[in-house]
Amino acid sequence: MSFRILGLAPDQFQPLFSLSDAELEKIGARRLFADEPGMPCRVSMAHAELGEELLLLNFEHQPANTPYRATHAIYVRKLAKHAFTTVDSVPEILATRLLAVRAYNAEHMMIDAEIVEGILVTELFERFFADPQTSYLHVHNARRGCYAGRVERYDGDGSKGKYTN
Structure with a gap:
C-alpha cells in the first residue's frame, strides 16, 4: 500500500516572519536562528x-x-516556500528519530498508536493502512511530542486525501 508524507502549507506561516519579536511573543511564538x-x-x-x-x-x-483535538510546538524555516511531499519514502528528519505514530479514522478519532524507530516506520504505516478504518496518520517526535507530519494513503494519481493544513 502506497503512502504519502506531507509537510505543512507555508502560506499560513510566511506572514508571521514579518512580525516583530514582541508581536510574536503575544501569540506565543519565538523567532530563532538555528544554533545547533x-x-x-x-x-x-x-x-x-x-x-x-x-x-x-x-x-x-x-x-x-x-x-x-491537539496542538504542539513546531519549527518553520523562513526559507521554506513549498510544502514537502513524498510518496513511499521517509525523509531523513523522520528516519533518524524515535517516532510516535497515531492512526485516525474518518471521524478524527484515534484508533491505534505505536512508538517506532524512524528507520522502521514504513512497516508501521503499512500495518496501520491495512486497517480499512484508518483514514490518516499523524507522526510526532516521541521524546518531545512535537508534531512531525501527516501521512495519507496514496492511490497514485494524487486525488485522494488532499491536505492543506
Whole structure:
C-alpha cells in the first residue's frame, strides 16, 4: 500500500516572519536562528542550516472537534516556500528519530498508536493502512511530542486525501 508524507502549507506561516519579536511573543511564538543542527522544519521536512531564521510556534495539527483535538510546538524555516511531499519514502528528519505514530479514522478519532524507530516506520504505516478504518496518520517526535507530519494513503494519481493544513 502506497503512502504519502506531507509537510505543512507555508502560506499560513510566511506572514508571521514579518512580525516583530514582541508581536510574536503575544501569540506565543519565538523567532530563532538555528544554533545547533537538527531543528526540523514542518513545511520543508528538512533541518535548518546553522544561522537560518525559524519560528518556534504552537500549531493546531488536529483541529477536529473531538477529544483528540491537539496542538504542539513546531519549527518553520523562513526559507521554506513549498510544502514537502513524498510518496513511499521517509525523509531523513523522520528516519533518524524515535517516532510516535497515531492512526485516525474518518471521524478524527484515534484508533491505534505505536512508538517506532524512524528507520522502521514504513512497516508501521503499512500495518496501520491495512486497517480499512484508518483514514490518516499523524507522526510526532516521541521524546518531545512535537508534531512531525501527516501521512495519507496514496492511490497514485494524487486525488485522494488532499491536505492543506
